[in-house]
Amino acid sequence: PLFESYDIFSRSAGDTSDVVTKEMYDFKDKGDRHIALRPEGTAGVVRAFVENKLYGPEFNKPYKVYYIGPMFRYERPQSGRQREFHQIGVEAFGADNPAVDVEVITMALRFFKKLGLSDLRVAVNSLGDQESRANYRQALIDYLKPHYDELSEDSKERLEKNPLRVLDSKDERDQQFVENAPSILDYLTPAAAERFDQVKEMLDSLGIDYVVDATMVRGLDYYNHTIFEFITEIEGNELTVCAGGRYDGLVEYFGGPATAGFGFGIGLERILLVLEKKGIELPIETGLDAYIAVLGDEVNEAALSLVQALRIQGFKAERDYLGRKLKAQFKSADVFAAKALITLGSSEVESGQVTVKNNQTRQEVTVALESLKKDFPSVLAELGLA
Ligand code: ATP
Ligand code: MG
Numbered sequence: 591p592l593f594e595s596y597d598i599f600s601r602s603a604g605d606t607s608d609v610v611t612k613e614m615y616d617f618k619d620k621g622d623r624h625i626a627l628r629p630e631g632t633a634g635v636v637r638a639f640v641e642n643k644l645y646g647p648e649f650n651k652p653y654k655v656y657y658i659g660p661m662f663r664y665e666r667p668q669s670g671r672q673r674e675f676h677q678i679g680v681e682a683f684g685a686d687n688p689a690v691d692v693e694v695i696t697m698a699l700r701f702f703k704k705l706g707l708s709d710l711r712v713a714v715n716s717l718g719d720q721e722s723r724a725n726y727r728q729a730l731i732d733y734l735k736p737h738y739d740e741l742s743e744d745s746k747e748r749l750e751k752n753p754l755r756v757l758d759s760k761d762e763r764d765q766q767f768v769e770n771a772p773s774i775l776d777y778l779t780p781a782a783a784e785r786f787d788q789v790k791e792m793l794d795s796l797g798i799d800y801v802v803d804a805t806m807v808r809g810l811d812y813y814n815h816t817i818f819e820f821i822t823e824i825e826g827n828e829l830t831v832c833a834g835g836r837y838d839g840l841v842e843y844f845g846g847p848a849t850a851g852f853g854f855g856i857g858l859e860r861i862l863l864v865l866e867k868k869g870i871e872l873p874i875e876t877g878l879d880a881y882i883a884v885l886g887d888e889v890n891e892a893a894l895s896l897v898q899a900l901r902i903q904g905f906k907a908e909r910d911y912l913g914r915k916l917k918a919q920f921k922s923a924d925v926f927a928a929k930a931l932i933t934l935g936s937s938e939v940e941s942g943q944v945t946v947k948n949n950q951t952r953q954e955v956t957v958a959l960e961s962l963k964k965d966f967p968s969v970l971a972e973l974g975l976a
Contacts, residue, residue, distance in 0.1 A: 604811025651684035681853035877927030885935030899963035
């Protein structure tokens with residue numbers, strides 16, 4: 591759903607995350623419920639996963655889902671940052687095998703490669719398990735406490751509630767401390783460290799270039815173990831286009847059985863921005879398969895029936911609706927980049943024979959109107975258009 595109970599997001603993302611403290615579009619509905627427009631996809635997916643018992647034995651594991659849709663964040667609008675934007679997200683539930691981490695990262699990478707974006711920096715880190723985090727949390731507090739007065743107001747609060755969040759600060763006052771902060775990787779338990787080693791080895795074995803960024807913590811609280819981001823540079827600015835990680839505690843948190851989870855979110859508008867800046871045009875075919883030139887009002891219904899028949903066969907077809915001169919209709923066929931041009935007048939309807947033209951080569955075939963309605967592919971084949 592585009593909106594959920596406010597708590598679904600605030601409790602899972604964490605009440606010190608920017609998303610919750612500053613960026614939520616929340617309101618009371620007519621029933622006085624505290625509602626929020628979704629700022630991200632994972633919390634709602636996990637809520638639905640638990641509510642519908644998708645962890646049950648009748649479902650294959652890992653249970654995999656994806657979504658594409660709008661997200662809402664009350665941010666300062668700027669390039670690459672909208673208040674309503676779209677994400678493509680995936681989640682895989684029920685396997686804590688590090689191979690899943692690597693497969694999901696690889697899938698996202700392949701998606702970007704397919705778009706022609708291959709110069710991405712792949713940053714990975716591990717947040718470890720609960721014990722690793724508790725150890726690190728203390729080390730971070732010990733390190734940051736002496737600098738308390740120099741931190742930003744937000745980070746002062748974060749230091750009390752969730753010190754890891756300081757590492758995610760975009761405030762310049764905090765940056766110098768982030769740079770020299772102790773590394774979480776030094777506080778991983780042996781099991782968590784071993785797990786992270788496996789992830790890195792598997793990434794190596796697939797030939798994936800990545801960097802370990804020990805200060806990356808991600809903006810949402812629910813992550814553990816592997817987290818990752820894909821970063822690209824646009825006019826000297828770094829832009830994260832994909833981000834995700836493991837969230838093994840989240841299903842349990844929402845009242846389900848302990849279930850592993852791994853997923854990512856891709857910002858669609860950011861992809862479009864990057865494609866535009868890099869001058870990449872996607873090979874999207876928008877041309878029509880057929881344009882029907884309509885000669886006279888008396889064949890209006892015949893044209894209606896023909897255009898429907900072509901569409902039902904799965905073709906992109908258009909026709910004239912405006913009773914324009916033939917020349918103007920032919921022009922439309924060109925603008926639509928129609929492959930085939932069909933001219934329909936009362937003589938065609940009477941004889942039941944129509945002429946179909948290859949709009950590029952001008953080659954023509956005359957076929958029965960009825961067979962055109964049933965089997966357009968063989969007409970296209972005859973014109974060398976299949
Ligand atoms: P950032 O550090 O850029 O604020 P984030 O950590 O808030 O990103 P996530 O919550 O991980 O971002 O969201 C996943 C992806 O969604 C981001 O990598 C980005 O591509 C996109 N995204 C996040 N916020 C916005 C926004 N306001 N407008 C457009 N895209 C966004
Ligand atoms: Mg953000």
